[in-house]
Amino acid sequence: MQFDRRTLLISLAGSAAVLALPEAVAAAFQPECFAASRKDDRGNFSAARFTLKGDVQAIELPGRGHDIALRPDGGEWVAFARRPGRFGVAISLGSRPPVWFASKPDRHFFGHGVFSSDGKLLYATEFDYANAQGVIGVRDATDGYHQIGEFPAHGMEPHDIALLAGGRIMVIANGGIRTHPERGADELNLADMQPSLVYVDVATGDLLEEHRLAPELHRLSIRHLAIAADDTVVFGCQYRGPEEDAPALIGFHRRGERPVIAEAPGETQAALRNYIGSVAADSGGGIVAASAPKGGLVTYWDVTGRRYLGACDLSDGCGLAPTHQSARFLLTSGEGWLATADADGAMSRQVSGFQWDNHAILVS
Amino acid sequence: MSAAHAEADHAAIAQASLTEIIRPFYAALAEQTGALKGKVETLCSQPSAAALNETKTAFAATVSAWSKVEILRFGPVTQDHRYERLFFWPDPKGLGLRQLQDVLAKQDETVTEPDELAGKSVALQGLPTLEYLLYGDGAETLTMSGESGAFRCGFALSVATNIDRIARNVVEGWREGAAYEKSFLGPVPDDPHYHAPKEVTLDLFKAFTSGIELVRDQKLGKPLGASSEQSKPKLASFWRSGLSFANAAGNLEGVRALFAQGGFAQVVAQESPGVENSILFDLDHAIEVLRGIDRPMAEVVEDESLRVKLEALRVSLKSAAQTAGDMIARGAGLAFGFNATDGD
Numbered sequence: 146m147q148f149d150r151r152t153l154l155i156s157l158a159g160s161a162a163v164l165a166l167p168e169a170v171a172a173a174f175q176p177e178c179f180a181a182s183r184k185d186d187r188g189n190f191s192a193a194r195f196t197l198k199g200d201v202q203a204i205e206l207p208g209r210g211h212d213i214a215l216r217p218d219g220g221e222w223v224a225f226a227r228r229p230g231r232f233g234v235a236i237s238l239g240s241r242p243p244v245w246f247a248s249k250p251d252r253h254f255f256g257h258g259v260f261s262s263d264g265k266l267l268y269a270t271e272f273d274y275a276n277a278q279g280v281i282g283v284r285d286a287t288d289g290y291h292q293i294g295e296f297p298a299h300g301m302e303p304h305d306i307a308l309l310a311g312g313r314i315m316v317i318a319n320g321g322i323r324t325h326p327e328r329g330a331d332e333l334n335l336a337d338m339q340p341s342l343v344y345v346d347v348a349t350g351d352l353l354e355e356h357r358l359a360p361e362l363h364r365l366s367i368r369h370l371a372i373a374a375d376d377t378v379v380f381g382c383q384y385r386g387p388e389e390d391a392p393a394l395i396g397f398h399r400r401g402e403r404p405v406i407a408e409a410p411g412e413t414q415a416a417l418r419n420y421i422g423s424v425a426a427d428s429g430g431g432i433v434a435a436s437a438p439k440g441g442l443v444t445y446w447d448v449t450g451r452r453y454l455g456a457c458d459l460s461d462g463c464g465l466a467p468t469h470q471s472a473r474f475l476l477t478s479g480e481g482w483l484a485t486a487d488a489d490g491a492m493s494r495q496v497s498g499f500q501w502d503n504h505a506i507l508v509s
Numbered sequence: 510m511s512a513a514h515a516e517a518d519h520a521a522i523a524q525a526s527l528t529e530i531i532r533p534f535y536a537a538l539a540e541q542t543g544a545l546k547g548k549v550e551t552l553c554s555q556p557s558a559a560a561l562n563e564t565k566t567a568f569a570a571t572v573s574a575w576s577k578v579e580i581l582r583f584g585p586v587t588q589d590h591r592y593e594r595l596f597f598w599p600d601p602k603g604l605g606l607r608q609l610q611d612v613l614a615k616q617d618e619t620v621t622e623p624d625e626l627a628g629k630s631v632a633l634q635g636l637p638t639l640e641y642l643l644y645g646d647g648a649e650t651l652t653m654s655g656e657s658g659a660f661r662c663g664f665a666l667s668v669a670t671n672i673d674r675i676a677r678n679v680v681e682g683w684r685e686g687a688a689y690e691k692s693f694l695g696p697v698p699d700d701p702h703y704h705a706p707k708e709v710t711l712d713l714f715k716a717f718t719s720g721i722e723l724v725r726d727q728k729l730g731k732p733l734g735a736s737s738e739q740s741k742p743k744l745a746s747f748w749r750s751g752l753s754f755a756n757a758a759g760n761l762e763g764v765r766a767l768f769a770q771g772g773f774a775q776v777v778a779q780e781s782p783g784v785e786n787s788i789l790f791d792l793d794h795a796i797e798v799l800r801g802i803d804r805p806m807a808e809v810v811e812d813e814s815l816r817v818k819l820e821a822l823r824v825s826l827k828s829a830a831q832t833a834g835d836m837i838a839r840g841a842g843l844a845f846g847f848n849a850t851d852g853d
Contacts, residue, residue: 184847186726186730187726187730187731187734187735188722188725188726188727188730188731189731207601207602211853227853228852228853256853320852322852324852327588327589327590328587328588328701331701331702332701332704332851332852333701335698335699335701335704336699368852368853383851383852385704385851386698387698387705388705388707418844420844420849420851422848422849422853438844438846438848438849439844439846439849440844460846461846461847461848461849462848463847463848464848478848479846479847479848479849480846480847500847501847501848502847502848503848503853
């Protein structure tokens, strides 16, 4: 696939018939546009906005990317470096050149972030490794993404973050694992790791609510989350204890309640290989997909019932995004697959020339 | 496969990889870096064209030894930025070159002191810097007595000394009784490096598959580009010294050793007897082709018949990595994929 080094825009032609329909109905029939990071056949890293027919816009990245954050007005999207990377880039859907930004010298990104609900600020999970503490970096999206502050993540290793409806409360998945860029992937605190799910007032940075798992589950690292119906936070975990333990990996939580951890039935639980790579809610918010790339499975969960619905196979499948239809998701794979799949297990997939990274989002 | 059988395999793979590959290959590197340092010393005390040539020969031998361990991205070499200090590459923005030229322009004497150099930018400390000093613009001053040659040679000696020290530190980090040996051969749940025997196998397995990928993508794919018009020969490793293909061949020799002597060939043979030989055939063929290219990357990217040959080689490497990767992952009970790295 060829594209300009910076950006390539392909205008999508609207059809006259679509214009006659109410906007929301029309949107449901438009092909979805997604965004994700990836690697091509020559080892080049990029991030792209794409439909199932191909790229709409792509940008070359200096290293491997991770998650994408969409600005609430839908006018631009941000790709973050994978941990322990330091770059981020904001790409306009229009003609504005990409805006690159970086973490401070003694910080690195964990690869996730979210915009404030008014689109003016960008929050990113970062590691202040000299002081071994997780922080949320705050950047001004209206002024070149200059960093204007940061606040504590109230936990070790903040990974995924999201805002609850209303935009005043941030939920942070603190993975709990301490690493250091100079120690490679060495995990330095498995004996006393303390993952947590915390809620923070974004205006003040104050801790509002904190949940830790039972002591016997202190090696269950809470890493990814999605906001589903009724502000239910659905979180996916990775277990760092003995492989044969195979604990439940999917949790549900609403503010003021106790977290509920749900197991997959029978042999499916062990087949997840102690590893959830990504979590996404469908467009209706009632169903959540959770991928297990090590196990080559994508599982589906009922949000109100807090229960397992089913699974489908996808080798190295990790990236998940909602589509315009309820109970239907985009699935991406590190082995090149792009698929649309329904929670009932139906799936249609196609090959692409890219190894897709862990996460994907729906842009429009 | 029973669990007990699988555990026995992991221990054997770790043991064989340590004694057959990791230790001897790093020892060979340290031997070459020591010899290289000696040659630079001679060059600085008695500059001559002959001394520069001998230094270049020693540099090529060091690159060859480095290439075999370049694929190992775990263990003591990952501590204290040793890997990046030895080999800051790829460097698509030319960061190292800019810093290096800045040092040369300012004749910053502090770089000639290895202790001070070790605290400077990682991009100034390793093989790419030494390559530039020996082969890049102004290298001819090294053959003459005089101030600019003396500074350049002092810098080169400092880099060569630094490289030698790092290589020795890595050897030391793997020696019998060292912490890394203990955790590599007998991982326990609370160890910071490895929590279970399978994780050691996974690191070795990653060295195998990403070693092939390194050659396929970084060493060949990117410089070659999709066509000669789109080629970028300066993205090749060691293009100034003309050692790009020797470097890639050395990487695959490391991969081959890991496969044949580290125990993965047996895992593949247990999964499907005979396939291990076809993997070895593919690797040997690729090594032979790369060893046979005695020309700089800038010429090779323009040569259509060589391009075709190298693109075919990239395809065969991909299929070898996939076939072997799937079988090893299955046979050794590993989960390995683009998205299966812990912590993401």
